[in-house]
Amino acid sequence: MRTRSLILIGIVGLIAATAYVAYTQYAAGLYYLAGQYDRMMNPYGIDPDAPEPNKRDRALHASMFVADLHIDTLKWERDLLERSAFGHADVPRLHEGNIALQVFTIVTKSPLNLPWQECVSGNAPDTNTPLSFMQGRPVISLRERAFYQIERFKEAAERSLETDGPELRLIETVDDLRELVADREAGDAVIGGILGIEGGHWVGGPEADSDDVRAEMEALHEAGVRLFAPTHRFDNALSGSNEGCERYGLTEDGFAALAAAQALGMAVDLAHISSAGLEEATAFLHDPVTVSHAGVREGCEPPCRPDRNLSDDDIERIIETDGVIGIGFWPQAIGPSVWRVGDAMRHITTIAGEMGVEEPSRHVAIGSDYDGSVTPMIEVTHLDVLTTLLRRGDEPFAEGHVRRIMGANTCRLFGTVLPGGSPEAAEEICGSLHQASPLDGEEA
Numbered sequence: 058m059r060t061r062s063l064i065l066i067g068i069v070g071l072i073a074a075t076a077y078v079a080y081t082q083y084a085a086g087l088y089y090l091a092g093q094y095d096r097m098m099n100p101y102g103i104d105p106d107a108p109e110p111n112k113r114d115r116a117l118h119a120s121m122f123v124a125d126l127h128i129d130t131l132k133w134e135r136d137l138l139e140r141s142a143f144g145h146a147d148v149p150r151l152h153e154g155n156i157a158l159q160v161f162t163i164v165t166k167s168p169l170n171l172p173w174q175e176c177v178s179g180n181a182p183d184t185n186t187p188l189s190f191m192q193g194r195p196v197i198s199l200r201e202r203a204f205y206q207i208e209r210f211k212e213a214a215e216r217s218l219e220t221d222g223p224e225l226r227l228i229e230t231v232d233d234l235r236e237l238v239a240d241r242e243a244g245d246a247v248i249g250g251i252l253g254i255e256g257g258h259w260v261g262g263p264e265a266d267s268d269d270v271r272a273e274m275e276a277l278h279e280a281g282v283r284l285f286a287p288t289h290r291f292d293n294a295l296s297g298s299n300e301g302c303e304r305y306g307l308t309e310d311g312f313a314a315l316a317a318a319q320a321l322g323m324a325v326d327l328a329h330i331s332s333a334g335l336e337e338a339t340a341f342l343h344d345p346v347t348v349s350h351a352g353v354r355e356g357c358e359p360p361c362r363p364d365r366n367l368s369d370d371d372i373e374r375i376i377e378t379d380g381v382i383g384i385g386f387w388p389q390a391i392g393p394s395v396w397r398v399g400d401a402m403r404h405i406t407t408i409a410g411e412m413g414v415e416e417p418s419r420h421v422a423i424g425s426d427y428d429g430s431v432t433p434m435i436e437v438t439h440l441d442v443l444t445t446l447l448r449r450g451d452e453p454f455a456e457g458h459v460r461r462i463m464g465a466n467t468c469r470l471f472g473t474v475l476p477g478g479s480p481e482a483a484e485e486i487c488g489s490l491h492q493a494s495p496l497d498g499e500e501a
């Protein structure tokens with residue numbers, strides 16, 4: 058009797074152990090595949106005509122407060138604190154590129170868009186679903202996918218305090234921003250991180266009323282989110298997208314979400330929104346808005362995609378809010394040459410100049426879209442290439458303007474809109490970041 062029990066326990070144990078090993082191998086296999094997918098989706102591109110920074114370009118870059126309005130690194134299952142051999146960005150690489158302030162944007166749904174399809178449908182199969190499954194992340198709920206990424210950022214930020222590497226610090230208020238600027242000026246190795254949402258797909262909808270929308274926005278704010286883009290690449294319950302199939306303007310829920318964002322101290326990001334939505338949002342909001350990562354339609358040559366980029370009317374509307382446009386450096390935003398980044402930025406300053414803006418470069422920033430399934434032509438560890446091409450293009454930017462574009466303007470945006478912010482606070486915190494430094498007196 059005793060022997061039979063022991064045999065039975067042995068058999069059950071063996072089955073359980075085999076199932077466990079099979080499961081972990083299977084999970085490890087899926088996890089590996091998710092990494093391979095990341096590697097495939099986030100390569101760097103090369104432009105052989107990219108400029109080579111000289112001593113002064115590098116010195117200028119090293120002296121600046123550099124701020125980037127958009128990366129999607131939280132979508133991938135890499136340790137933020139470890140230098141990865143693939144993908145675009147992580148804390149060590151951001152630090153090497155001299156990034157002081159980085160917006161980490163959360164993507165929750167990416168419908169499959171095949172090359173012959175003219176618009177992105179929200180009903181198309183979502184590539185984030187199998188990815189989340191392979192990564193062992195929340196699969197069903199888009200909201201849970203977002204909050205998982207928020208926790209992942211916070212866990213890395215907390216852990217960064219115990220490492221020898223740079224500190225990663227969540228920026229939630231204007232006081233946080235002030236401290237970050239002061240600490241960076243003192244030479245501390247710290248990177249400020251602002252959490253953003255790219256597509257509030259679970260906010261609003263037929264079941265929701267304006268109180269539900271407001272409650273959802275409050276939950277995001279409470280969790281630390283400080284930048285909110287209502288749409289991503291497809292039309293949703295808040296607004297049409299500029300790649301969506303209907304491209305309608307803001308819905309009632311969309312207006313409610315943006316009103317809540319503004320009241321709570323979250324920057325509104327109009328990247329990806331339809332032109333109709335952009336027009337309505339800029340007329341409705343009184344705070345400066347951003348388009349965090351885009352190109353301009355002017356001079357947009359393949360592989361640049363006009364729909365995804367800003368028309369002159371869009372640009373004027375952003376400028377009227379005293380907003381900031383982040384220009385990216387991947388081919389669908391700017392075209393085949395990295396020098397087009399400077400041209401796109403110059404196009405915006407020209408429009409601002411024509412509108413009578415006293416300081417036309419105050420509306421331009423950088424929005425790299427690193428780890429956003431694109432092929433950027435400048436590596437984060439060589440961001441000084443961007444500083445170089447801004448100083449050396451056909452219509453070069455003076456160094457004070459380069460300082461604005463590379464970070465001072467983004468600092469001003471958040472200094473104005475974050476909790477405790479105002480135009481005066483922004484000027485006090487960020488005003489000196491574009492001033493000439495002793496470096497400016499040296500020889501080129």
Ligand SMILES: [Zn+2]
Nearest residue numbers: 255328350429
């Ligand atoms: Zn995007």
